[in-house]
Amino acid sequence: MHEFSVVLNLIEKVVEEAKKRDAKRVIEVELDVGQLSFLNPEQMRFAYNVLSKDTILENSNLIINTVDARVRCGVCGFDGKPDYADDASYHISAPLFLCPICGNPVEVIEGKGCIIKRVRLEL
Amino acid sequence: MPDEIEVIVPDKEEVLDIELEEDLLEANRKIAEENKQLLEKYRIRAIDVMGSVGSGKTTLIERLIGLLKDRYRIAVFGGDVTTTIDAERLRKAGAKTLQINTGKECHLDANLVRKALGKIDLNDIDVLFIENVGNLICPAEFPLGTDSRVVVISVTEGPYTPLKHPYIFMEADVAVINKIDLAEAMDVDVNELEAKIKKVSPDVVVVRTSCKTGEGIEKVAKVLGLL
Numbered sequence: 001m002h003e004f005s006v007v008l009n010l011i012e013k014v015v016e017e018a019k020k021r022d023a024k025r026v027i028e029v030e031l032d033v034g035q036l037s038f039l040n041p042e043q044m045r046f047a048y049n050v051l052s053k054d055t056i057l058e059n060s061n062l063i064i065n066t067v068d069a070r071v072r073c074g075v076c077g078f079d080g081k082p083d084y085a086d087d088a089s090y091h092i093s094a095p096l097f098l099c100p101i102c103g104n105p106v107e108v109i110e111g112k113g114c115i116i117k118r119v120r121l122e123l
Numbered sequence: 124m125p126d127e128i129e130v131i132v133p134d135k136e137e138v139l140d141i142e143l144e145e146d147l148l149e150a151n152r153k154i155a156e157e158n159k160q161l162l163e164k165y166r167i168r169a170i171d172v173m174g175s176v177g178s179g180k181t182t183l184i185e186r187l188i189g190l191l192k193d194r195y196r197i198a199v200f201g202g203d204v205t206t207t208i209d210a211e212r213l214r215k216a217g218a219k220t221l222q223i224n225t226g227k228e229c230h231l232d233a234n235l236v237r238k239a240l241g242k243i244d245l246n247d248i249d250v251l252f253i254e255n256v257g258n259l260i261c262p263a264e265f266p267l268g269t270d271s272r273v274v275v276i277s278v279t280e281g282p283y284t285p286l287k288h289p290y291i292f293m294e295a296d297v298a299v300i301n302k303i304d305l306a307e308a309m310d311v312d313v314n315e316l317e318a319k320i321k322k323v324s325p326d327v328v329v330v331r332t333s334c335k336t337g338e339g340i341e342k343v344a345k346v347l348g349l350l
Binding site for chain 2 (some may be wrong): 002005006007008013017018020021023027037038039085094095096097098104105113114115116117118119120121122123
């Protein structure tokens with residue numbers, strides 16, 4: 001349920017921006033959510049609807065873009081999507097943090113954040 | 124009849140797009156960094172102990188206190204949704220304890236830890252264990268500012284935990300496979316379980332323990348640099 005604390009934080013930030021610009025209301029908020037973050041878009045929308053009530057964000061539109069995971073290998077220089085452990089019997093697809101080319105541990109470059117990209121205000 | 128006059132009405136609404144590049148998870152990371160600096164200033168070694176409900180986090184900390192209490196002054200922050208059961212146990216084991224009840228939250232965050240750090244005398248502590256809320260998902264996303272992060276799983280959770288929850292293993296420095304005394308009864312191959320952990324998180328140090336018999340506890344203390 002940590003979507004609630006993240007969305008609460010989001011709403012506080014947007015309210016602050018809207019106040020700074022004397023906005024009448026917030027029309028739209030656009031978020032980039034990394035594939036490797038632990039945030040479920042469905043739960044974020046639910047939290048957004050509940051927590052935006054009686055704020056300047058009430059009835060605004062929430063856009064959530066998913067940012068693909070990107071990893072980099074310090075050994076062979078591979079830069080791209082991680083491999084996934086796909087096994088139908090597990091019903092899951094776990095990312096593997098090993099280089100798909102040389103097998104060494106990789107560093108995560110993208111896909112862990114939750115970034116407010118844009119806020120559309122009515123002035 | 125006067126000519127019809129064209130009136131230019133201002134747009135009913137003026138719309139402004141603001142480009143922000145604000146990372147919502149960054150706020151926690153910043154506070155975690157401040158916690159880390161504060162702990163370093165007082166030379167306190169801090170360890171975040173994560174893991175599922177019933178995996179043995181409290182018993183592991185209890186055992187580590189037993190092993191290390193003559194060497195260090197130890198404190199424990201216990202993160203729980205409501206009760207103080209764990210804090211009571213750890214106080215009896217010989218540590219100063221402070222309970223952090225999250226109320227409804229499923230994880231501790233850096234801000235809760237910062238508040239807790241303000242409530243104890245930091246001059247009085249060498250080692251701080253922070254027992255996170257029993258959960259394998261959310262704590263991974265919220266670093267607290269500790270030197271090390273430990274994830275505790277047990278063979279009773281079955282063989283798939285690392286593959287189902289890869290992120291927490293990726294964030295951890297040490298993974299403890301607990302209750303190895305029950306592996307046979309549970310029909311779980313510990314070697315296989317360890318291989319799965321290494322598959323999702325190649326850098327993590329894996330230690331096998333039985334907090335019931337005490338097996339492996341010294342090794343945990345060693346890999347944490349406490350022995």
